[in-house]
Amino acid sequence: MRFFIYCLLTIFCTTSLCQAGNWPQILGPYRTGHAAEETLDSAWPETGPPVKWQRGVGSGYAGLSVYKNKAILFHRVGDLETVEALDTQTGEPLWKQTTPVNYKGTFNPNDGPIAVPLIHKNRVYTFGIAGNLQCLDLETGKKIWSRDTHKEFQVGQGYFGVGSTPIIVEDKLLVNVGGKRKNAGIVAFSLDKGFTLWQAMKDDASYSSPTSAFLHGRFYAIFITRLYLVGVDPQNGNIMFQFPFGKRGPTVNGADPVMIGNYVFATASYGVGGFWGKIDRANASEVWRNQQIMSSQYTTPIEYGGKLIGIDGRQDIGTSRLICFDPQTQKVNWAQDNFGYATLLEADNKLIIMKTDGTLVLAEASLEAYKELGRAQVFNSTTRALPALSNGLLFVRDEKTLKCLQLKSENPAPVTPEKSPLK
Template identity: 25%
Template sequence: MPLNRLNCVIGLLCIAFAASESASADDWPQWLGPERDGVWREDGIMREFPAEGPPVLWRTPIGSGYSGPSIVGDRVYITDRQLNKGQQNSDNAFDRSPTVGSERVLCLDATDGSILWTHEYPCKYTISYAAGPRTSPLVADGKVYTLGAEGDLYCLDAKTGKPLWSRELKEDYDMPAPVWGFAGHPLLDGDRLICLVGGKGSVAVAFNKDTGEEIWRSLSAAEPGYCPPMIYELGGRRQLVIWHPQAVNGLDPVTGEVFWSIPFSVKAGMTIATPRKAGERLFVSAFYDGPMLLGFENSESVPDLIWRGESHSERNTDKLHAVMSTPFIEDGYIYGVGSYGQLRCLDLATGERIWEDLRATGSTGDLHSRTDRWANAFLIKHEDRYFIANEQGDLIIAELTPAGYEEISRAHLIEPDNTMAGRKVVWSHPAFANRRVYLRNDNEIICVDLAKP
């Protein structure tokens, strides 16, 4: 073959290989995706929805739960709850009367939704909001880790569902389940599976990911809260951020040593929304007690308080009072959903509110209406826009900038069927992988194609 033709062939092969690499599908193996940051990095995604909506590829019946799905390769992992015959959940979500049933971990084929295996174990609920498990499965190195609402921690073989080890956190750490169940999504760091647990000296616990043996335990608090543990580079070192209802804390993720602790008392134990990092700043936000911004520019030991909200009311809020939705920080601005469904933009430097919009959540903005309380939408960044999954089962494509909320497209994908505050809701975070979105409610999980035509 002539040299110039050979070079041409090699060049074309390199281009094809690069194109296939850039177009390769991504996984969504844990809470908030591969980097645990709520960013979807796949390309080839539709810019707006077709008039008839994006195509639903499959639907699979499952039980109830708040946990989001996780996707690795051609497999989908999800947890749910099954009630025993004759049992039913109370119409009052705050009722903690025991109900008997089981929790399940399911593995589905990502191509057609068929169930490949199921791991089921008995689990009596004594918690409020008893629909089912809260935390997303964490999938890594051929294992899937799940944490149930009553503290059943499992490590399963991701291929077969065979249990490799398990812990009963309530028994092991001599504590009751939190009011709203165990909800802090586990975090994997090296050989450590880090969990929000509770009890004296064990708000945060690191387990060996292969054996389940405890590596370290740290922190004491009256209750653990519900906030996922996060690891960020702050003040020149890796720090494990644990936010419980009495303080925001920075720990050494390897040893559990406490680097610093900033008091931040939160009503009703509602430390829920994931803490967010922007440069050397750390942002947290609570339903009743609002937000706080910490800065690490001047010290690696104890951060500075940059600003804090003044309101301790769920209604008369001055900045952002987040509940379930993880805020997003971009280019010096914070975007997040407040206590009554207000999508807001704040100036990161000062906390000043730039704008507020109700269209994404469908809230009326009535601060005395129970039907708007906790109105929710999850924000997922993709390229120069956001995918917003609201509690009504809509998926929205929108631009969020300091200039305002600009809706590009909206499609109704799944029916809200969990009754809360006098309305039907979907409160499970979706997963984005394989150029698809995977969503669940209390009756089914669906897969919707979002690939560019």
């Protein structure tokens, strides 16, 4: 796995700021749920990890992104979609940028942004719930450019508004826009001015965020749209492979695609299930589809040692389990039944699991068995936003409160001579 992460580091440093301690986009520096060079405590106090600071927030499910001493919060306050830069140590605001929004949820009452902010080369890119795509200066919050993608590309509202975080590949901002009437399911924008560079796909948007891979000497942008899993050439928008994925009707694709070598995994609930495909130099092929192993409503599984660890089930109906399985053989290594729905990330060979019931869980990242190290009731409300981890600080939020939790002791206990590795 470490070799795999090294390869990802090489790839994703072309698309994001990957220094240790940064969490510049959805699912961390590599979009894999893995943190870079973090060291965490192996146990928590009985009361849970200390709260370094907390503050109120507006509506929305967008998790934070972090670069150096700035945490970028994207939420809705009144009729304004608001981007704020916060000092990671104190929570004090450094700047604020607002944009009017009149979106009202129909299928779901949430009216705030869902997509995680993206930080790249001193810029912040946000994709609002009603399709407002904008670029801000990271130091000042000044607006550099913006596009009303729903108006320009004739995009419908969808079930929950916009929920896909854009990605940067080869100096282009690639966005799951969903403008099928304009052949603009996926659109590439220039980073500096926001100009349209190309558009492709006659499909609606999903709530899945794209990833990228460097295979066979070239970059691929991997998207899950409303009804397809596709590989796109980031240079020109040419479709390099395409598989049916998803169903019509009241269904969504929410989990991000996961790359393991030249294989890709996708998962969804609503009778869709898991998909495992192989990307060769000349083509791509389906290896298997299966609803029984992992059908996750929106949680992206984590690759660990060539296996996948994630949630099988839904938040709203039935039960959910946490499982570890081998996508090559479809064999389940272990399963924690009735675990409950959750999102998760990995750091220091530990799983940090944020359950939607507000419980935070720490467990070993293991291929053999589930071993819990600690848990704490962080919120007493439904918690959907993805956590962000930076320099031992975990940023978690529900729809009312943002908390900065300390997962690494500021003054760790000294190692006793008897336990010293040098003895």
